[in-house]
Amino acid sequence: AQSVTQLDSHVSVSEGTPVLLRCNYSSSYSPSLFWYVQHPNKGLQLLLKYTSAATLVKGINGFEAEFKKSETSFHLTKPSAHMSDAAEYFCVVSDQYLRSNTGKLIFGQGTTLQVKP
Amino acid sequence: GAVVSQHPSRVICKSGTSVKIECRSLDFQATTMFWYRQFPKQSLMLMATSNEGSKATYEQGVEKDKFLINHASLTLSTLTVTSAHPEDSSFYICSARRVGGSTEAFFGQGTRLTVV
Numbered sequence: 332a333q334s335v336t337q338l339d340s341h342v343s344v345s346e347g348t349p350v351l352l353r354c355n356y357s358s359s360y361s362p363s364l365f366w367y368v369q370h371p372n373k374g375l376q377l378l379l380k381y382t383s384a385a386t387l388v389k390g391i392n393g394f395e396a397e398f399k400k401s402e403t404s405f406h407l408t409k410p411s412a413h414m415s416d417a418a419e420y421f422c423v424v425s426d427q428y429l430r431s432n433t434g435k436l437i438f439g440q441g442t443t444l445q446v447k448p
Numbered sequence: 449g450a451v452v453s454q455h456p457s458r459v460i461c462k463s464g465t466s467v468k469i470e471c472r473s474l475d476f477q478a479t480t481m482f483w484y485r486q487f488p489k490q491s492l493m494l495m496a497t498s499n500e501g502s503k504a505t506y507e508q509g510v511e512k513d514k515f516l517i518n519h520a521s522l523t524l525s526t527l528t529v530t531s532a533h534p535e536d537s538s539f540y541i542c543s544a545r546r547v548g549g550s551t552e553a554f555f556g557q558g559t560r561l562t563v564v
Contacts, residue, residue, distance in 0.1 A: 365552070374454070374541055375492075375555040421491065425553075436482065436543070436553055438491045 333358045335424045337439035345447050350409040352442045354396075354422030357403065364405045365423040365436075366396055375421065381405060392416070417446045450476045452544050454556025461532055461563055469527045469559045471542030477522035478544035482553065483515075486539040498525040522547065532563040 338353040356362060363382045367375040379390025386398040396407045405422060422439040451474040461467050471481055479500045484492040496517050497505045504517035514536075516528040525544075529536050539560050543553040 367555075372539070372558070372560060374452075374557040375543075377552060377554075380552055435494060435497065438494075441491045443489075 333360075333362065333424050333435075333437045335422050335437055335439040337420075337422050337442050339442050340440065341443045341445065343445040343447060344412045346414055347411050350407070350412045350416065350444065352407040352420050352422075352444065354405045354407065354439060355403050356405060356422070356424045358424055363425040364396075364398060365425070366390065366394070366405075366407050367421045367423060369419045369421065369441075371418075378407070378420075412444075412446045414446050414448065417444055419443055450544075450546065450554040452542065452554045452556040454542055454559055456559060457557055458560045459562070461561070463533055463563055464531055466528055466530045467532055467561060469529075469540055469542075469561075471525045471527070471544065471556050473523045473544045473554070476544075476554075477547045478525075479522060479547050481519060481525040481542055481544045483517060483525075483527050484541045484543070486541060486558075488539075492541060495527075529561065532561070534563045537561055537563045 334357045336355045344350055365380045366378040368378050369375050378394050379388045381388050381398045389395045394409045396405050398405050420442045424437045453472045453474050455470045459467055481498040483495045485495050486492050494507050495510045498517045498519040500519045500522050506512050519525040539558050541558040542556045545553050
């Protein structure tokens with residue numbers, strides 16, 4: 332069974348300082364992993380995805396994440412936070428089966444990122 | 449990019465009435481769409497998987513007769529909340545995957561349902 336755990340429900344950083352949002356996953360299959368961002372009362376926007384290619388994945392808005400199989404982790408980082416980064420972030424795992432695109436997305440609990448001026 | 453449009457973005461309805469929410473993939477075909485429910489300050493909970501031309505697959509604990517899902521075409525899935533009650537008030541979000549595409553899912557903007 333697949334699962335994902337976001338280790339921090341709330342992270343607060345100052346503008347211009349690094350961001351680290353932690354995510355650990357569990358998957359019986361070779362997983363696909365995603366990070367999505369959600370601003371208040373909005374849908375979800377994909378930040379980046381890992382699908383068994385390069386382990387260091389670069390996404391939009393300066394975010395990146397590293398897939399570490401030995402640690403079953405997929406932490407999200409950004410060198411310098413902006414005020415506009417304040418939002419809810421979700422780590423997501425998909426159990427993608429071969430020749431099928433019906434794998435479910437399993438969401439983490441979410442991490443609220445607060446950026447202080 | 450792939451765009452998923454969800455309509456309406458907000459709806460207020462009276463208890464006992466039914467509400468239909470539409471999810472459309474605007475520039476791609478989607479054999480599979482997913483419906484989620486999100487409570488305030490919580491994660492997304494998968495309600496059901498909608499497959500074009502067949503019955504939806506509901507997650508455990510989700511009432512099939514309460515949340516009717518129809519996926520009549522490769523670009524449209526609908527969720528109807530029947531006989532709505534205040535406890536059905538929530539944020540509902542759909543997502544879709546391309547036919548034969550990657551594992552990435554594209555999300556609608558969400559629908560805020562308030563039952564009074």
